[in-house]
Amino acid sequence: MTAPVARRGFTEDALAELIERRDEPAWMRERRRDAWKTYLGIPMPTRQDEEWRRTDLRRLKLDEVEPQPEADNKAKGTLVPEAERRENFGGFLGLRDAERAEYRLSDDLAAQGVIFTDLRTAVREHGDLVSQHFMTRCVPPSDSKFAALHGAFWDNGVFLYVPRGVSVELPLRAVTQANLQGRSSLAHTLIVLEADSQAVFGEEFISPEGERQGFSSRVLEIILKPGSKLHYIGIQRWGRTVYDFHTERAVLERDTTAIVQTVELGSALSKGRVEARLEGNGVNVKLLGLYIGDGNQHLDRYTLQDHIGANGVSDLLFKGVLAGAARSVYSGLIKVHPKAKGTAAYQQNRNLLLSRKARADSIPNLEIAENDIIGCSHGATIGKVDEEQLFYLMCRGLTRLEATHLIVEGFVDPIVEVTPIASLRDSLRAEIQERVNTVAAE
Amino acid sequence: MATVVEVGRASDAPRPGEAISVMANDIPVAIFNVNDELFAIGDTCTHEEYPLSEGDIEGYCVECALHGARFDLRTGDAVSLPATINAGSYPVWIEDDTLKVEMP
Numbered sequence: 001m002t003a004p005v006a007r008r009g010f011t012e013d014a015l016a017e018l019i020e021r022r023d024e025p026a027w028m029r030e031r032r033r034d035a036w037k038t039y040l041g042i043p044m045p046t047r048q049d050e051e052w053r054r055t056d057l058r059r060l061k062l063d064e065v066e067p068q069p070e071a072d073n074k075a076k077g078t079l080v081p082e083a084e085r086r087e088n089f090g091g092f093l094g095l096r097d098a099e100r101a102e103y104r105l106s107d108d109l110a111a112q113g114v115i116f117t118d119l120r121t122a123v124r125e126h127g128d129l130v131s132q133h134f135m136t137r138c139v140p141p142s143d144s145k146f147a148a149l150h151g152a153f154w155d156n157g158v159f160l161y162v163p164r165g166v167s168v169e170l171p172l173r174a175v176t177q178a179n180l181q182g183r184s185s186l187a188h189t190l191i192v193l194e195a196d197s198q199a200v201f202g203e204e205f206i207s208p209e210g211e212r213q214g215f216s217s218r219v220l221e222i223i224l225k226p227g228s229k230l231h232y233i234g235i236q237r238w239g240r241t242v243y244d245f246h247t248e249r250a251v252l253e254r255d256t257t258a259i260v261q262t263v264e265l266g267s268a269l270s271k272g273r274v275e276a277r278l279e280g281n282g283v284n285v286k287l288l289g290l291y292i293g294d295g296n297q298h299l300d301r302y303t304l305q306d307h308i309g310a311n312g313v314s315d316l317l318f319k320g321v322l323a324g325a326a327r328s329v330y331s332g333l334i335k336v337h338p339k340a341k342g343t344a345a346y347q348q349n350r351n352l353l354l355s356r357k358a359r360a361d362s363i364p365n366l367e368i369a370e371n372d373i374i375g376c377s378h379g380a381t382i383g384k385v386d387e388e389q390l391f392y393l394m395c396r397g398l399t400r401l402e403a404t405h406l407i408v409e410g411f412v413d414p415i416v417e418v419t420p421i422a423s424l425r426d427s428l429r430a431e432i433q434e435r436v437n438t439v440a441a442e
Numbered sequence: 443m444a445t446v447v448e449v450g451r452a453s454d455a456p457r458p459g460e461a462i463s464v465m466a467n468d469i470p471v472a473i474f475n476v477n478d479e480l481f482a483i484g485d486t487c488t489h490e491e492y493p494l495s496e497g498d499i500e501g502y503c504v505e506c507a508l509h510g511a512r513f514d515l516r517t518g519d520a521v522s523l524p525a526t527i528n529a530g531s532y533p534v535w536i537e538d539d540t541l542k543v544e545m546p
Contacts, residue, residue, distance in 0.1 A: 047492055047493065053490075053492075054490065054491065056470070056486070056491055058463075058465065058470045058485075058493075059465070059468055059470075
């Protein structure tokens, strides 16, 4: 008997097969079908769309990737990163090719009603909660062509729910590993914190290097109810042949506090949105981003600080280090709605170019419809390593390369130093430094 | 080592005064027809990376639709600002009813 030919491309037949295989509740099946209809109704973005003007999709081969690959059962071993194996986590979730491969949650947290599990399990066992929040008010399928595709074909992900008043003291951690050689990953993270709760959560996305193009569509939905606090860090480490599209949005109700860190290290092309919607009054949010590119990587970020409620504070800092012929595009908007009195919003994008061919585009925007605000400011810089700084470091006996390393380390550290998990912070610091050392030497 | 890539049928070739965009070895290539002569250059403006196949042909030049940079179709040279870098130039011809491009 011959093995079935792997189905390629995101098609109606592929969706029907997925729905049949998954055995999900009726509401989820219906949502997938509706998302597919939405997907068909939205045209593929072109260079004539302002948001896509600087990102070339001609090499994307959506019809050549497997939309629902079978899990690769050959890979074994823990997914906990080596540097973090002594860390005391409140829970750990490891997904390998969209299958749950590793899972634990402390009894204490489970007893308090914390739900931290893979999304497929959550759909089955906590359907009421998931159906209320999954791609409804935060990132609906109508958000974009790729969000709609995600809504139809999402494969697995993380569901974190913290009940009212519960404080998750120990960090929670997840690793999604996927073989993306001619295959796809559509990972969804849904975080819901009820009133006056708090949590720290870090996740990463990894795939091995290879020759064939892969596809990733990630969606992160964060919903914080009044008074809750979240510190989130997401690290993307896809292989260099992966085309990655992601939408990360936080809906923040009254008096919430959030720190959202995103670190992009891999992929051939990564296009994403990172947004905070300050719906309630008194919200405080920090958006921190770091992207490092070399070779021919193309990293495109759109950010939005959407001030709807009053007395909101948003502080965005996105930094990029680019070498080789890498290109980054940053476009950020601070939007202040009428009646968002007392808003204080800051946006900075800083780019360091380590080679002649590296390139960064930075387009900050402000749209302010309320006069009674504390202030809104934005700034962008693009430049090479300061020769004067190099000179003074070399005067102290460092080589030019050593001096460059130090300067770049100082440049990226404001993003890395706030990483909430100590061992992750240290390993990230070391990894970024090694990467930068390699590209700075080229 | 140069490779010959088949990018379509002869009937896919652009008509005089027109251009098409093809992929050859994962590189976007624009093929132009000027008075029944075919020319192929990289289909990416070296200024802001917009497709040159969407530009306006004037003589043996194409003007990028985005910011007006002009490229010589015969050599790929940027002949006017804001572009300054050659877009790449590739031999193109029709043989045995097939449109072919030679890639480095």
